[in-house]
Amino acid sequence: MTAPADADPRRVLVLNGPNLGRLGIREPEIYGHETIDDLTAACEGWGARLGLSVHVRQTDDEARLVGWLHEAVDTRSAVVLNPAAFTHYSYAVRDACAMVTGAGLVLVEVHLSNPAAREVFRHTSVVGAVATGTIAGFGLDGYHLALRAVAAR
Ligand code: DQA
DSSP: OOOOTTOOTTEEEEEEOTTGGGTTTSOHHHHOSOOHHHHHHHHHHHHHHHTOEEEEEEOSOHHHHHHHHHHHHHHTOEEEEEOGGGGGTOHHHHHHHHHHHHTTOOEEEEESSOGGGSOGGGGOOSSGGGSSEEEESSTTHHHHHHHHHHHHO
16 A cells, blocks of 8 residues: 555554553553553643644554554554563564564654563563664653654654
């Protein structure tokens, strides 16, 4: 599919993977007390101030996440992605991310926590090598930093 002639250059998909719908009650000492609704409102506010059209989504489903990454390619949208546990083992998500950056679009990998400072299985990101860049360890602020990086491009 070719990019639509009316593709919005300011469109950003903020995509969140499995278990991030449970933010606020899921290990708050690691992930904080903000909920996915708080994250959504914060990203929409930051996006508006940066002149971006931000669409925040969350899924526990790998196929759905892959489909959204295809959508980013088809609509020429930048991506801020917290792949959550898929980070560490999903070659399907990794290959879809490679299509995004391969199409010349920005993809920022974000993590609330710093996986490098946690269990060994979290030290591997199969996404990192095909992302434009990665931000980890700054909680919700990481999404703000990622949106600023997108806006700067
Ligand atoms: C996470 C880190 C991952 O290791 C974990 O599986 C998550 C969240 C983060 O935002 O810190 O679900 O991506």
